[in-house]
Amino acid sequence: MYTPRPKPTGFIKRFAYDSQEMLKFSLSTLRACFGRPFFLTEWIEQMHLNGVKSIYLVILTGLFAGQALALQFSIELSDFGAKTYLGRLMVLSMVRELGPVLTGLLVAARVASGITAELGSMKSSHQIDALRAFSIDPIRKLAVPRLLSLLVMVPVLTILCDVIGILGGYVIAVLVAHIHVGLYWAPVYENLNFGNIFIGLFKPIVNAFIIAFVSIYKGFSSEGGAKGVGLATTQSVVITSITILIANFISTKVVFSLIRGYF
Amino acid sequence: MLEFRDVTFSYGAEPVLRGISFQIPDGEARVILGQSGSGKSTILKLFLGLYPPFSGSVLIDGEDIGKMNERELREVRKKIGMVFQDGALFDSMTVGENVGFYLIEHSDLEIDEIEKRVREMLGYVGLEESIIDKLPDELSGGMQRRVAIGRALLATDPKIMLYDEPTTGLDPESTSKALALMKTLAERKKISSVIVTHQIVDALEIADDFIFIDDGQVVFDGKLDGFRDCADPRVLEFLNPFRRGIAELQRKKFA
Numbered sequence: 001m002y003t004p005r006p007k008p009t010g011f012i013k014r015f016a017y018d019s020q021e022m023l024k025f026s027l028s029t030l031r032a033c034f035g036r037p038f039f040l041t042e043w044i045e046q047m048h049l050n051g052v053k054s055i056y057l058v059i060l061t062g063l064f065a066g067q068a069l070a071l072q073f074s075i076e077l078s079d080f081g082a083k084t085y086l087g088r089l090m091v092l093s094m095v096r097e098l099g100p101v102l103t104g105l106l107v108a109a110r111v112a113s114g115i116t117a118e119l120g121s122m123k124s125s126h127q128i129d130a131l132r133a134f135s136i137d138p139i140r141k142l143a144v145p146r147l148l149s150l151l152v153m154v155p156v157l158t159i160l161c162d163v164i165g166i167l168g169g170y171v172i173a174v175l176v177a178h179i180h181v182g183l184y185w186a187p188v189y190e191n192l193n194f195g196n197i198f199i200g201l202f203k204p205i206v207n208a209f210i211i212a213f214v215s216i217y218k219g220f221s222s223e224g225g226a227k228g229v230g231l232a233t234t235q236s237v238v239i240t241s242i243t244i245l246i247a248n249f250i251s252t253k254v255v256f257s258l259i260r261g262y263f
Numbered sequence: 264m265l266e267f268r269d270v271t272f273s274y275g276a277e278p279v280l281r282g283i284s285f286q287i288p289d290g291e292a293r294v295i296l297g298q299s300g301s302g303k304s305t306i307l308k309l310f311l312g313l314y315p316p317f318s319g320s321v322l323i324d325g326e327d328i329g330k331m332n333e334r335e336l337r338e339v340r341k342k343i344g345m346v347f348q349d350g351a352l353f354d355s356m357t358v359g360e361n362v363g364f365y366l367i368e369h370s371d372l373e374i375d376e377i378e379k380r381v382r383e384m385l386g387y388v389g390l391e392e393s394i395i396d397k398l399p400d401e402l403s404g405g406m407q408r409r410v411a412i413g414r415a416l417l418a419t420d421p422k423i424m425l426y427d428e429p430t431t432g433l434d435p436e437s438t439s440k441a442l443a444l445m446k447t448l449a450e451r452k453k454i455s456s457v458i459v460t461h462q463i464v465d466a467l468e469i470a471d472d473f474i475f476i477d478d479g480q481v482v483f484d485g486k487l488d489g490f491r492d493c494a495d496p497r498v499l500e501f502l503n504p505f506r507r508g509i510a511e512l513q514r515k516k517f518a
Contacts, residue, residue, distance in 0.1 A: 126351035133311050133345045134365050134418055135337040 021221065026213040029143045042145035050111045050146070051153025057110060058157045059164050061102055062094075066165030067172050069093060074177035083179050088187035090169035095196050099162035100203035101248050104211070107154055108240040112215035115146055116236035119219025120229035128220070143220070147212040154208035155201055162200060199255050206247050214240045264288055265310065265423065265455060270319035272305060279305050281479040282319070289422075292449045292456040292470035296463055298501065302479045303459040304348065307425045310457065311345055312336040323423070344415030344454075348427040350407040352399040358385075358410055359395040365418030380417060388413040388444055405437020412444060424448060426458045430465045442468045463505045475501065 070090060077083045119142060122128050131138045166188060173179040215236045222232035265287040272280040279302040287293045297303045308314055309321050315329045322328070328339055352361045363381040366372055372380075382392045388409040399407055408429060415421065429445065430438045446469050449456045460466050466473070473490050475483040477497045483490055490498065 125349060125354070126347040127353055129308065129311075129313055130345070130347055130351040130353070132313055133340060133343070133347075134368065135340055136368055137333070 018221075022213065022217045025217045025220065026209075029139055029147055029213070029216065032137065032139045032144050033148065035140070037140065039141055039145050042141065043148050046145045046149035047153055049114075050107070050149050051157060054107060054110055054153070054157055055160065057106055058103055058161045061106055062099070062161035062164035063168045065098055065102055066090065066094060066168030069098065069165070070169035070172035071176065073169075074172060074179075078177070083177055084183045085187070086169065086173050086177060086179060087184040088191050090166050091188050091191040091196065094162045094165040094169075095192070095200040096252070097248070099158050099165060099200060100207060101244065103154065103158040103161045103204065104207035104244040104248070105241055107150070107157065107207070108211050108244060109237055111150070112211050112236050112240045113233050115212075115215040116219040116222070116233045117229060119216060120222035120232050121226075123220060123222055124225050124229060138220075143212075143216045146216055147209075150208040150212045151205065154211065155204040158200070158204035158207075195259050198259060199251070202255055203248060203251050206251055207244050210243045210247060211240050214243065264322070264324060265457065266320075266322040267306070267309075268320040268322065270309065270316045270321060272302075272309060272314065272316050274305075278317075279479050280309075280316075283476070283479070283481055284319075285474050285481060285484050287455060287457060289455055290453040291472065292458065293472050293474060294463075294466040294470045295457065295459045295474045295476060296461060296466065296501070297476035298461060301476045303461075303476055304427050306476075307345065307427050307457065307459055310423075310425055311340060311343060341419045342421055343423045343425060344412075344419060344421035345425045346408065346411045346415055346427065346429055348431065349404075350399070350411035352407055352411060352414070354399050357396050357398060358402070361399065361410060362413045362417055364414060384413045384417045385410075387416070389440055403434075403437065405433045405440060408433065408437070408441050409444065412441070412448075416448070421454060423455045423457070426456065426460075428460055428462075429458065430460065430462055438465060445469050463502070477501075 070086060073086055073089050074083055077085055077089075119128070122142075128138045128142070131141060170181075170184055173184045174181060218232045218236040218239075222228050224231070267283050267285050270280055270283045271278055283302075283306070285293075295303050295306060305314075309316055309329075310323070312321075312328045312331065320327045320329055323339055323342070326339065328336060331339065352358075353364065356364070359378065359381050360367065362384055363377045366377045366380065367374075370377075378395075381395065385392055385395065390406060390409055390413070394402065394406070394410075399410065402410065415424065424445075426445065429441055433441060442465060445456065445458070448454050449469065456469065458466060458469060467487065471487050473483065473485065473487065474481055475490065475493075475498055482495055482497050483493050491502065493499070
């Protein structure tokens with residue numbers, strides 16, 4: 001069972017302490033995923049709250065981001081007479097980069113804040129202590145369903161964002177750039193290869209871990225009543241968003257070099 | 264028997280408990296008094312094994328719970344009912360789900376049987392069955408506190424009850440109902456009770472034995488008379504605002 005230890009003072013010590021505690025907490029949560037009891041109802045409920053309720057947001061974001069991207073690409077490509085590359089560019093940018101990052105940031109803003117605020121308020125009102133008093137492991141009951149729900153739903157939402165973004169690009173390609181339907185879709189299918197799909201699914205899984213571990217840890221470790229919960233919620237969104245962007249760059253660099261031959 | 268043996272504990276750099284020792288024999292009620300932030304609630308959390316002490320021993324029936332793992336602690340917690348400050352009811356669950364929480368999670372009972380027991384428990388703690396489908400937010404503070412007591416009782420049929428500020432923030436009528444329920448439990452069921460509060464007048468209704476804590480140390484451990492006459496300036500400062508209330512209550516009690 002994860003038990004927080006006294007916090008040190010001083011920025012560097014505090015940062016090192018927080019990183020160490022978050023790592024310990026994350027390992028406890030991962031370990032708890034493989035034990036009993038398994039709270040299936042909570043898992044399904046969290047998938048609904050974190051995933052299904054984010055669908056509209058992801059659709060709107062994917063659609064408008066895809067359309068804006070296609071608009072910019074079509075203007076620049078037409079200067080070189082290379083508008084037929086629009087489909088290829090849309091796939092590469094949406095599947096490899098924009099889809100995972102945009103979805104990650106959206107879920108971080110919507111879900112990470114919600115998770116931290118909910119768990120933080122449960123902690124400040126002693127509900128987490130009450131769970132332990134009733135012999136329920138709060139990590140199994142609260143952390144594991146949230147982690148597993150994000151591991152399922154973030155990749156699903158990312159795929160949705162990719163598809164909607166590419167469809168948005170198609171609308172612009174046909175109506176604004178006047179590209180033939182076949183000339184848009186052929187490079188799209190061609191570039192949906194193992195390498196691009198792998199990187200497009202690897203990143204959201206990393207994002208799901210980041211969102212879950214940071215937001216759940218921040219909720220569990222928040223202190224100081226309503227003000228403390230507010231602070232933890234803000235920190236959760238900021239840390240999650242920045243970490244997603246850094247992890248995205250590292251994933252691109254590392255995964256790209258590892259599976260270069262599959263693109 | 265509940266016992267603290269030279270226990271120290273800290274949440275941060277500053278120690279919260281500094282070498283605290285006391286004993287509570289089986290079936291007795293003991294009130295732990297002290298100013299806010301003196302470490303009273305921490306004592307209850309250590310009794311529940313939510314945190315291990317930094318040094319010293321927390322003993323329940325002779326077993327040192329500070330050295331137990333989570334699985335062993337779960338067994339010990341089955342003997343203990345805890346009423347948290349403000350009730351700590353699960354706010355996303357109904358009253359019925361809160362009261363029947365332990366049975367839902369840990370027993371193989373049919374849902375109808377659990378509901379029957381929940382309804383009986385609501386009656387026992389003086390609440391109407393009609394609130395079973397309400398959310399905790401829809402109840403008054405006093406009702407929430409009684410739901411919390413019902414939840415603790417239905418959970419494990421405890422031998423020990425821990426109350427954290429059970430009457431703080433309640434109106435006089437709710438306070439007297441909560442106190443009457445706690446008294447009934449202590450007397451009829453012979454449950455050992457530890458009541459943490461800074462409301463000494465309320466505490467007098469339930470127990471005659473007091474532990475006064477200040478700055479993480481036991482300043483006084485004994486009966487009311489000794490407490491009232493204690494010359495320690497920290498006790499005098501704490502008692503001064505309550506002296507009239509204590510005198511009136513003592514008069515009523517011994518009339």
